[in-house]
Amino acid sequence: MNAMGFAWRSLIRQPARASLGVLGVAAVGALLFDMLLLSQGLVVSMRDLFERTGFDLRVTATDSLPGQGPLIPNAVAAARAIAKLPTVRSAIALRFANATIVDGGPRGYYTSFQGVEGTGAHPWSILRGRDIGTGAEIVINENTATRLALAPGSRVVLRASCTDQKQALPPMPFTVAGVAQFPFDTPRGATLATSLEMLADACGGNESDEADVIMVASQDSAGPAAAVADVATLLPDLRVLSNAEAVNRFERGGFTYFRQISTVLTTVTLSFAVLLITVLLTVSINQRLGEIAALRALGFSRWRVVADVLCESVLIVGGGGLLSLPIGGLLAAGLDNILKRIPGIPADVHFFVFQPSALRVHLLLLAATAVIAALYPIRIVARLPIAATLRDEVVG
């Protein structure tokens, strides 16, 4: 009977204690797994979201986030110039505003409003109907379509709001060309989009060539880094970031809190797991000192009795670790649903995202836990005085 088989038999000898250990590790392991999913989840999710737009560079006037800083002047011309660069496949200028659909109730129906112009595909996916063409056409998101019972071909009148200052812009009629999915939509948010020219008209006809961001798709053969360099050379007054750089900026900024929280909670949960298993194994070993001394007297090596204890720890942690994965998965799904209720979070952003690296780290940390938790009980059996223990057991 090898050490693992022996450890298994030792564990099932005390099924209640073994179950307690396995369940404890499962609970701790589930939390650990969730912390690992959380530590990178938002970053991974945001990166996916950026990549799903089909653009891998974003050009802004300053370091502010698009929509929160000054507009890019002559944006259409800039987008066209960028699109002609050999490292660039396409570029579109995008402007963000707000609008109220005036026939959407007593106060109207408040939406975000985007205008786009350029050579590339638009940063949304058409679900029904078609994309915007020339003229006063808009695409709307599913929330807007459902809430106002709109469909392709419907006509709406909306009043745009394009600056922070109070404006009294005239309402403007649009035709719904299609229903689209916007990547950064919040679960309950309403979004409309039209051409940059029509948005400028709705904004009173001023600033018709300004945009919040120019989104750029690099040539596959060139890659985003080369495109970033070309755009920066072409337009040195603007700020250009690849998706990876934008994600890194997020990671260094607000997302750091999630990593710090997950690091603290991971340390706490692992410490708890180590203590739990150490206590269980130590109690178990102390109840079996006579047997262990007898085995040593019968010729079992010090290494063999150490291996038995280590294998017991591995079995407890291994069993609990396996259970922790489905529990952690369910827990992550539930917590993700709760966190996604925070206002302003895009529907497609997730806080807990599975990545193979998280599973690898989870397994590594659990393996380390098994070893560290076994150190004290291993010390007991490795230093067990055989003769004195046998004597004590008889006297006791």
Place this chain on the structure above:
Amino acid sequence: MSTSNGDIVEATHISRVFPMPAGPVTAVADVTLRIAPGDHLAIRGPSGCGKSTLLHILGCVETPTAGTLLFNGNDVTTLSDRQRSLLRLRRIGFVFQRFFLLPMLTAAENIELPQSEADVSKAERRKRTSELLDYVGLGARADHRPSELSGGEMQRVAIARALANRPGLLLADEPTGELDRATGEQIAALLDRVNADGTALVIVTHDPALAERCTRVLTMRDGRIESETTSA
């Protein structure tokens, strides 16, 4: 260092001193003893006289603090812990007062365990275990766990376990101490048989009846051998 006189154990002027807070305690003092193949030896004496410590030294569980101890001619005090473990595994059998069978294993598995540790093949283990169970009269109890056996049966399994790797020396520390008189008699008879079949046997006992069955009886007092009697 090696001798050629054929003794299994040759202890010369061995002592064992335990450091204690109140001062060192000498458990075994200047004992010289030889155990030859087939010997049938009892060690008697009052509690605390050093019987068990001497047994543990003979069984290479303890090392003497003075003197020399040869096992099959090899100096035990120079062996590493690993080497002493191997020596115990292959050459020495232990029987304990409290049996120390592993409760989660069956009788057969308890007997197989030392063989498994000694890398005996599975087929050979099975065969040897079956032989030993028959030898100790428990062929029908192979699959019983210790909790399903009586005290006498547990000690029989413990004796079979001690014989599993065919040791030349069997050491028994109060083997009948936990048993009633009738059961103790059966165990004593079994140990007689083990000795008669060629295994040297050293028994530490308080039981005069058990000691009288041995051909050599050592009486200890204060860590020293007070007397030795030999019978035919």
